[in-house]
Amino acid sequence: MTLTATRPAARAGRRQPAPPPRRGGTWARYALLAVMALLTLGPFIAMLIVALSPRGKPTVPARWPESLTFDNIAxxxxxxxxxxxxxxxxxxxxxxxxxxxxxxxxxxxxxxxxxxxxxxxxxxxxxxxxxxxxxxxxxxxxxxxxxxxxxxxxxxxxxxxxxxxxxxxxxxxxxxxxxxxxxxxxxxxxxxxxxxxxxxxxxxxxxxxxxxxxxxxxxxxxxxxxxxxxxxxxxxxxxxxxxxxxxxxxxxxxxxxxxxxxxxxxxxxxxxxxxxxxxxxxxxxxxx
CATH class of the missing domain: 1.10.3720.10 (MetI-like)
Known part of the structure; x- marks a missing residue:
């Protein structure tokens, strides 16, 4: 009887496990990090596009160039x-x-x-x-x-x-x-x-x-x-x-x-x- 009576009290004293994080909040964090990464990489991407554009036609950020070339790097x-x-x-x-x-x-x-x-x-x-x-x-x-x-x-x-x-x-x-x-x-x-x-x-x-x-x-x-x-x-x-x-x-x-x-x-x-x-x-x- 004593053992049976003490079991509910022992269970009641246990810490409840933390609820799992909501997936919506996780995806929101990933989306925010992705946006920040794009903003950080934006100038570098624009630099590469201009570097690979034909001479005399720097079109970034106005529009994407019609063709890319490695002549400038060479x-x-x-x-x-x-x-x-x-x-x-x-x-x-x-x-x-x-x-x-x-x-x-x-x-x-x-x-x-x-x-x-x-x-x-x-x-x-x-x-x-x-x-x-x-x-x-x-x-x-x-x-x-x-x-x-x-x-x-x-x-x-x-x-x-x-x-x-x-x-x-x-x-x-x-x-x-x-x-x-x-x-x-x-x-x-x-x-x-x-x-x-x-x-x-x-x-x-x-x-x-x-x-x-x-x-x-x-x-x-x-x-x-x-x-x-x-x-x-x-x-x-x-x-x-x-x-x-x-x-x-x-x-x-x-x-x-x-x-x-x-x-x-x-x-x-x-x-x-x-x-x-x-x-x-x-x-x-x-x-x-």
Whole structure:
């Protein structure tokens, strides 16, 4: 009798399962996301249509062109200087990514897990440089690099952009979430600081390194102001600066849009190659 009487009370105390979401709300979200995606991709689609349109007939967004052609893209690829500009942009972006990832991960590890006098003061002083606009430092930086003979050189183009406080901050915040027991165990086993960095920090920070690598690549690939100031010839001129040189000439809109479309291909390739790591870094956010 007691068992039978207590069963209804036990059932009454159970939490009722949450009702399943209504399909109407789910489809509404998907529709909203689809509209936002179309609005985002609209300018890129218009760029491709103009790039593939016959010369002298940029009809977007007025109407769809009667025919599409790849002659404009072929003309851009065969243009004098375009190949050199693309190579310079690749060197500028790739070298900057490698050096920034190496230095920022080392600095992030030091600021997150090491204790030394003035650590917090140095960190916040370095982060305070983010509040200084680059335009305010442009002329002094150009004069300094020119005095050292860096004008119109690759090292003068690359070196001033390597001190990236945002990258250091992101790496520090990610490494703070790593368990201290891993580093303590490595010290007990007699591992050196370089071994700890290479065998613990680097493997565990691959998702944030990939994410940061994509961002740094895009920053440098699309960088315009500093390459415009420091580059004075096609030998060091990047693709973004070279496209402005093309704009000063009397070219068709289809040719300019073809140049922009070709310049976007490396960014898309980098994104798709590292997409898996980007998703992992988002999924690991907040995990210890």
């Amino acid at each position: 003309q851009v690829l065969n243009a004098s200087g375009f190949g050199q500009w693309t190579l310079n942009s690749l060197i500028y972006s790739a070298v900057s990514v490698v050096i920034i990832l190496l230095t920022s991960s080392m600095a992030g590890y030091a600021f997150a897990k090491k204790r030394f006098p003035g650590r917090d003061t140095i960190l916040w002083t370095f982060l305070a440089t983010m509040m200084v606009p680059f335009q305010a430092m442009l002329i002094p930086l150009y004069v300094l690099v020119s005095d050292f003979g860096g004008a119109d050189t690759f090292w003068g183009l690359i070196v001033p952009t390597l001190a990236n406080s945002q990258a250091v901050f992101l790496m520090r915040q990610f490494i703070l979430g790593l368990p201290d027991e891993l580093f303590d165990a490595a010290k007990v086993d007699g591992a050196s600081e370089l071994r700890v960095y290479w065998t613990i920090v680097v493997p565990l920070t691959k998702p944030i390194l990939a994410t940061l690598g994509v961002f740094v690549f895009l920053w440098h690939w699309n960088d315009f102001l500093w390459p415009l100031v420091i580059s004075q010839s096609d030998a060091t001129r990047t693709l973004t600066v070279g496209l402005t040189v093309l704009k000063t000439e009397e070219l068709q809109w289809s040719t300019l849009m073809s140049s922009a479309a070709v310049s976007a291909v490396p960014c898309l390739l980098v994104f798709f190659l590292l997409q898996r790591y980007l998703v992992n870094s988002i999924a690991m956010t907040g995990l210890k």
